[in-house]
Amino acid sequence: MLIFLRVLFIVVIASMVAVTSWASLQCPLFGVPRAVATHPWFIATLFDAYWGFITFFVWVCYKQTSLLARLAWFVAIMLLGNIAMAAYCLAELFSISSRDALVGVLTTRREGPGQLGLVLAALGIVVIALA
Numbered sequence: 001m002l003i004f005l006r007v008l009f010i011v012v013i014a015s016m017v018a019v020t021s022w023a024s025l026q027c028p029l030f031g032v033p034r035a036v037a038t039h040p041w042f043i044a045t046l047f048d049a050y051w052g053f054i055t056f057f058v059w060v061c062y063k064q065t066s067l068l069a070r071l072a073w074f075v076a077i078m079l080l081g082n083i084a085m086a087a088y089c090l091a092e093l094f095s096i097s098s099r100d101a102l103v104g105v106l107t108t109r110r111e112g113p114g115q116l117g118l119v120l121a122a123l124g125i126v127v128i129a130l131a
Contacts, residue, residue: 001102006093013086020083029131053077056085063092064110064117072117079124091116 036042060073076084092105 002093002096002098005102006090009086009089009093013083013090016081016083016086024131029128049081050078053081053085056088060088063108064114066111066113068113069110069117072113072121076117076120076124079128080120084120084124087116087120 057074057077060077061070064070064073073084073088077088095108096102096104
């Protein structure tokens with residue numbers, strides 16, 4: 001199961017980086033036509049995505065005990081979405097060996113600010129600023 005999950009989240013992060021890179025080369029992030037941005041299904045999809053991000057963030061808040069880490073991961077998840085979420089999962093999945101129980105990934109709490117969250121939050125801010 002551990003190998004499957006590692007491969008799954010590598011595929012998620014790679015495909016999300018690829019598709020968002022491709023999309024950014026097609027049109028600017030904030031260049032979505034008004035007809036699309038105001039379409040009910042576009043709005044519903046955004047609500048669905050961001051409520052999913054919030055749900056994932058609740059788990060991150062349990063795992064990360066530092067306020068700085070929680071804030072950094074909130075910014076990273078809200079700005080980078082599934083890229084940040086897959087990165088978090090990969091960091092957790094690679095923090096254990098194949099001999100460890102998978103339950104540790106779900107329940108082990110992390111102390112300190114955590115560098116990955118800070119880096120991804122900064123990256124998310126840069127991406128939005130350049131968009």
